[in-house]
Amino acid sequence: xxxLIAAFLFVLFIxxxxxxxxxxxxxxxxxxxxxxxxxxxxxxxxxxxFAAGHIPGAKLIPLxxxxxxxxxxxxxxxxLVVCRSGNRSTEASGILADKGxxxxxxxxxxxxxxxxxxxx
Numbered sequence: 592x593x594x595l596i597a598a599f600l601f602v603l604f605i606x607x608x609x610x611x612x613x614x615x616x617x618x619x620x621x622x623x624x625x626x627x628x629x630x631x632x633x634x635x636x637x638x639x640x641f642a643a644g645h646i647p648g649a650k651l652i653p654l655x656x657x658x659x660x661x662x663x664x665x666x667x668x669x670x671l672v673v674c675r676s677g678n679r680s681t682e683a684s685g686i687l688a689d690k691g692x693x694x695x696x697x698x699x700x701x702x703x704x705x706x707x708x709x710x711x
Contacts (some may be wrong), residue, residue, distance in 0.1 A: 613672075613684040613695035621671055621698040622707055630671040630696060633664075635683040644702075644709035646673060654679045657686055669694035676701040 616624065624630045625646065632649035634641055641651045652660050654674070664670070670687065674680040677699045684697040702709075 613688045613697050615699050616696045618704045630669045633670050633672045635674050635679045644711050647710045654683050666692050671696045673698045674701045676703050
């Protein structure tokens with residue numbers, strides 16, 4: 592029994608110290624967050640992809656340069672991170688969380704699943 596408790600406490604300690612994280616949200620939940628004004632949208636695609644169409648009001652911060660642009664972001668702000676399919680936004684969300692950003696939402700499915708208006 593003591594070994595079981597010790598193992599449980601060890602797992603609890605490790606997971607509790609694993610660092611910050613982000614929240615995955617669906618396209619519909621992302622739209623709700625945007626419409627409520629709760630989040631700033633960060634688009635981590637390339638400039639060409641962004642120019643072809645993006646969520647209105649989104650800020651372009653390509654994944655390739657996100658770490659060099661962290662000083663342009665407020666760690667207390669809530670951010671919704673988007674890309675084409677959800678892969679780059681997942682990576683970018685992890686980077687932001689690792690750098691101490693607390694309110695990060697990753698839009699799963701990306702703009703491939705976005706069914707709302709885009710601007711160019």
